[in-house]
Amino acid sequence: MAQQRLWVALLVILLLKSKPTESNKYVVGGNEGWTYGVHSWPNGKVFHHNNVLVFNYQAGIHNVVRVNRHEYENCQPNPNSKTHDSGHDQLRLKRGMNYFICSLPGHCNLGGMNIAINAH
Numbered sequence: 001m002a003q004q005r006l007w008v009a010l011l012v013i014l015l016l017k018s019k020p021t022e023s024n025k026y027v028v029g030g031n032e033g034w035t036y037g038v039h040s041w042p043n044g045k046v047f048h049h050n051n052v053l054v055f056n057y058q059a060g061i062h063n064v065v066r067v068n069r070h071e072y073e074n075c076q077p078n079p080n081s082k083t084h085d086s087g088h089d090q091l092r093l094k095r096g097m098n099y100f101i102c103s104l105p106g107h108c109n110l111g112g113m114n115i116a117i118n119a120h
């Protein structure tokens with residue numbers, strides 16, 4: 001009987017540990033993908049930290065750079081920032097504010113290729 005209780009305890013631990021970690025994926029911009037005017041895509045959506053954003057676009061046409069608020073507001077990434085340019089980039093949301101822009105000239109400030117997401 002003691003062994004049975006041990007198994008139950010183990011099962012409970014496993015179930016608790018496998019609680020959803022909110023690693024759901026969201027395709028940025030939906031069918032349109034990561035493109036001009038994507039700025040408003042996050043509106044009305046709820047995101048959690050560890051959610052994964054999928055940026056789909058034609059490689060060479062756009063890119064994705066994770067930036068901070070200041071860089072986001074100026075559409076100017078830090079030169080040391082990593083530029084994602086595979087055309088199918090997956091980036092994980094951190095708790096709090098997350099900012100992403102396309103760093104190609106004009107795409108952020110004129111084309112609206114900048115999104116700000118608050119992850120709970």
Ligand SMILES: [Cu+2]
Binds near residue numbers: 061063102103104113
């Ligand atoms: Cu672009």
